[in-house]
Amino acid sequence: MSSKITIIGAGSVGSTIAYTLSNQDIASEIVLIDINKEKVAGEVMDIIQGTCFRDPINIKAGEYEDAKDSNIVIITSGIARKPGQTRIELAQTNVNILKDITPKIVKEAPNALYVIVSNPVDIMTYVFTKISGLPENQVVGSGTILDTARLRCGLAEHFDIAQKNIHAYVFGEHGDTSFIPWSRAHISCANIDEYTTLMNNIGKEIPTLDKDAMLEYVQKSGGKIIANKGATFYAVSASVCRLCGLLLSAYDSTATVSSMMHGEYGIDDVCLSTLSMIGPNGLKGKVPVPLTDEEVEKLKKSADALKSVIAQIEL
Template identity: 75%
Template sequence: MSSKITIIGAGSVGSTIAYTLSQRDIASQIVLIDINKEKVDGEVMDIEQGTCFRDPVSIIGGEYEDARESDIVIITSGVARKPGQSRIELTQTNVNILKQITPEIVKAAPNALYIIVSNPVDIMTYVFTKISGLPENQIIGSGTLLDTARLRCGLSEHFGVAQKNIHAYVFGEHGDSSFIPWTGAYISGAHIDEYYQTMKSLGADIEELDREAMTEYVHKSGGKIIANKGATFYAISAAVCKLCDTLVASSDSIATVSSMMHGEYGIDDVCLSTLTLVGPNGIRGKVPMRMSKEEIEKLRASAKVLKDVIAQIEL
């Protein structure tokens, strides 16, 4: 693998992504960039000293110019929400950081595929799309990849079946207005309701799925992890590295990533997550999924939440 991946931001998420990439065969070159040079040097040394158990990989702490010829750039920069700080205040702070980063990194790596991870990720993806000047296919927000992973984890535990057999998704924003389109939730080829009935007929000791409880599990997981350990970074790192794997693969895959909407489901000029065809050329387009009228309205409501925030920030 000869891919070069640059990560902007050496906080918990950025450094964990760098470490996870260093243990996989996705990249042969990893560049970590952060304003805190000492933190970068420490992370690089720590990660590099654990790579003797794999094929050689180059890991450096660099400047923006070191991102030249990157295949993928991952942006994780931003600050966490402080006590008493409103969501709008946090959003504007992180937007301002992104506005400083964008011209520097785009100048160095204009042909890279960009993965936006910084929160609020849908707003940040929208802002980057508007100010970067890059084609939209090169811009991919991590979106509800993590939410979808949390959903599949919860469904796997409930039904006692491998996560790889579960095809269910979280749509909308990466936030409280996200929702699960249960119309398209399947375990292998069977809808989850059919699967439940099949398992009951086979004598399985299994309870009927509480959809509201499962939605709450997805919504509250992040907050619970933060309350218990201070931050979330392992699962999002795994999700982003899987996305990197998709971007260097030989064919496209379908994922719930955030990208600009252009009239799909009656939604325009906002970034959020639906089924998206993504691969070595970035985003190829949206994949329509059959949804009920109620589910489409939930998606539109999620879009409105994001648009209301966008209307209050300074681009």
């Protein structure tokens, strides 16, 4: 099946997403759009010259009108987070950029599924949902998909097991108030504590997991990478491309994307990540998995933190 994906923003994240997609079979056409015409032309030339080793794919540097008939539009535009800067501190600057982009791209691709990647992603997803005029099923933020990937990476290393055997998620804000609902975390059909006991009983020495340290690993990974190399873009690109694949699949899947809350867990009028059902028609809704009272309170704390930022920005 042919599919067209447009990417707004040719910075480190946007161009890496385009490159990653060029090595997969998700899209048959990729359009990369950026205000910096020379930069986007260079990125496309560099990417397309490596596609001789795969089946033909159409990649072009374009304008907004070239997004027409896109199946998916990925928005990565915005100022990158600097070392020591929180995602929330980016809010108003990137909101202003999004307010400029939104009517231009929605005019050209009103039927596309939109994936918001720009940080702070939950705020940006909320703003786009509010100002785009699109049905909510067409809009998702990348949310805690990356956080969940980091969690599974950390758990795979701790338990010395392939990540595909791990079902654990990060909920809430893509940021400092995120949390891990450990009551929903399983490895090979056993919860984390059960799995540790089971492995020790068969002679595979597994140390007790420090759950607080694992959450810190998840939350601090982005900042550490930025401090070390200046930006994060490989893992987020892989996460977004995986999300695109789910949105273009024949069947529905679950993922921790950011979307508008409508009373789930007692939370309303804010975008954050819980387990959601997504598929070829976009967002199908939240999957109301049971959480402990403590976990619900953590989710509400995350929602309140985001609402406090929304109250301070100009929509």
